[in-house]
Amino acid sequence: MTEKLVILDFSGTLCLAAPRFAAPSALREELEKSGLTALGVTPDVFWSELVNPTWTAGSTTRTGYRRVLTDRLADLTPQASRDDVARSISRFSDAYFQANSVDPLWSPFLETCIRQAGLAAVIASDHYAEATEAIVGSLAGIGIPARSLAEAPSSSPDEAVLVATSADLGAHKSSCEFWDSIRRSLNCRELRRVLLVDDFGINEPEGDAYGASEKVLQRKAETTARLEEVFRAPVSCFFFSLRPAAGASSADFRENRVITRIAEAEEALKQFLAA
The missing domain is CATH 3.40.50.1000 (HAD superfamily/HAD-like)
Known part of the structure; x- marks a missing residue:
């Protein structure tokens, strides 16, 4: 009992590691490496246009980080192919969840x-x-x-x-x-x-x-x-x-x-x- x-x-x-990943300089580097910068995602855009509007849906359902961010960015960048958006989000997500580790x-x-x-x-x-x-x-x-x-x-x-x-x-x-x-x-x-x-x-x-x-x-x-x-x-x-x-x-x-x-x-x- x-x-x-x-x-x-x-x-x-x-x-x-996760808070360090989200620090401005580190976040800027990860956005660049994943290809999100090329899609117009700056650190400010990442928080204000991607994470904050999708936080409730992403964090209280089984939809998942990759899906909610991909859907949101695809809506914001109709000029980009969804496949390109999904690949960039996937690369970024892989790095993010790798940082989600217990010290x-x-x-x-x-x-x-x-x-x-x-x-x-x-x-x-x-x-x-x-x-x-x-x-x-x-x-x-x-x-x-x-x-x-x-x-x-x-x-x-x-x-x-x-x-x-x-x-x-x-x-x-x-x-x-x-x-x-x-x-x-x-x-x-x-x-x-x-x-x-x-x-x-x-x-x-x-x-x-x-x-x-x-x-x-x-x-x-x-x-x-x-x-x-x-x-x-x-x-x-x-x-x-x-x-x-x-x-x-x-x-x-x-x-x-x-x-x-x-x-x-x-x-x-x-x-x-x-x-």
């Missing part, structure tokens, strides 16, 4: 979770349909057994890390419906405690409105309250912020910060398990 639950955010927490530094944390009887670990993410396979495959690559939440009833939830995405569940993490689906799948009627590990958007690329401090704090408070409401158990929150202190913004600092914060998350997990 599941007594404790660990919920881990994906992008910006377990996955540090190996999280291996000890995840290994502790799957060894612990009575504990379920769930990676919860607002994401596209292709993400589940990418995340499960990434975990397999670092030796962590994982499966989609949809397969959870097939065996005990403490035998593998479970992956729950908005595309699979049909709702975003901001809704109670998303968390209710997880609760029903785990059948955790007498849950004692929940540990949430999340960056709440603060580790997104600089300039991304999603990572604005006031929105991050609001998201943190709302998510914690929602989890307590749905799971009817006390929620401990480990805020996985990589923001540097004033005057310390180098890449070396960030890498050291990642190592330090993951070690601190492991300590938070130990305390959570001991409670």
Whole structure:
């Protein structure tokens, strides 16, 4: 029986490569390599004309990233053949989902979770349909057994890390419906405690409105309250912020910060398990 639950955010927490992929200079390079620049897609166009208008449909259905972006760009560029559009989107998508990988530094944390009887670990993410396979495959690559939440009833939830995405569940993490689906799948009627590990958007690329401090704090408070409401158990929150202190913004600092914060998350997990 599941007594404790660990919920881990994906992008910006377990996955540090995806936010870097979306940073302006890196994104511009990927658009160029995929052929999307030749079709008129700049970083600004990518966000305002491709991603933002298709986000809800792409992230709450099984349609998929490739399909929604291909359909949208084909509508915006009637002068280009759909085959050319589809090939460019496919090349870009391949690179994007390759970046959707769990950082190996999280291996000890995840290994502790799957060894612990009575504990379920769930990676919860607002994401596209292709993400589940990418995340499960990434975990397999670092030796962590994982499966989609949809397969959870097939065996005990403490035998593998479970992956729950908005595309699979049909709702975003901001809704109670998303968390209710997880609760029903785990059948955790007498849950004692929940540990949430999340960056709440603060580790997104600089300039991304999603990572604005006031929105991050609001998201943190709302998510914690929602989890307590749905799971009817006390929620401990480990805020996985990589923001540097004033005057310390180098890449070396960030890498050291990642190592330090993951070690601190492991300590938070130990305390959570001991409670």
